[in-house]
Amino acid sequence: MDLVFFDLDGTLLNGSSSLSQFTIDTLGKMNSQDIAYTVATGRTMLSASPILKGQFLSLPHIYNNGVTLWDPQQQSMEFENLLTENETDLILAMALEHNITPFVNTVENHHHVIYHSPPQHNIEKELITKYFARSQATLMPLDALAHDRAVTNISMIGENTHIKAMWTQLNQHPRIIAYSGPANEGKEYSWMDVHHCFANKGAAVQKLRDKLGAKNVICFGDSDNDLSMFEIADECYAPDNAKAFIKDKATKVIGHNHDDGVAKFLIERFDL
DSSP: OEEEEEOIIIIISOTTSSOOHHHHHHHHHHHHTTOEEEEBOSSOHHHHHHHHTTSOOSSOEEEGGGTEEEETTTTEEEEOSOBOHHHHHHHHHHHHHTTOOOEEEEEETTEEEEEEOOOOSHHHHHHHHHTGGGSSOEEEEGGGOOTTOOEEEEEEEEEHHHHHHHHHHHTTSTTEEEEEEEOTTOTTEEEEEEEETTOOHHHHHHHHHHHHTOSEEEEEOOSGGGHHHHHHOSEEEEETTSOHHHHHHSSEEEOOGGGTHHHHHHHHHHTO
């Protein structure tokens, strides 16, 4: 049994951060041939759901870089390696020290609740008013965050220098891992997601592999948070736009995500 895992941003999604019709049609062909596939993304379920609407309905989904496992058939959710209270406090203190608004992502009764401090920059205000406020998430003040909340990850956006400094410092912590990359809001900004160190796509992929009895795991990804699943995959493929060290780890480098590189490769790989 082949079991295929897709990263979303920079991999399966195109330059508009959406599934192209060509990719949707290709996934339909995989369905018709009973090729098992699902998603393994750093996105929250809230962020990914509008993109995946009507797709990926059969197998569990991996969200939050492996923290959240959602089964669309059973409508059930599992969590692994949540941030502890001490880790959460450390991350929040560091963000506020750098004058960056932390967005604490929690799931409460299957509902996404985001706790945040007052935004300090226009880029953060726009994130709240143009994205979060229009989503299905509930926005709450940071001081309302209870100690027993299930914190999946803490995200933020800021100027490159501040994010890089925090990224460097957080990744020196023995129980924390931070991922970062360029933000869509402009080249002077970066995003960062912070997790417990044991939270990674690879562990979640292995869990699904064992559960489903897959003999051959195939992974697609483009960035540092995909490395853990590349390390356990039987085949791993990086689009041409991927980071250099991801390409070095890949079985093969395929087409650019802006040009439906993954879908075109799938047609060739599975003779669709």
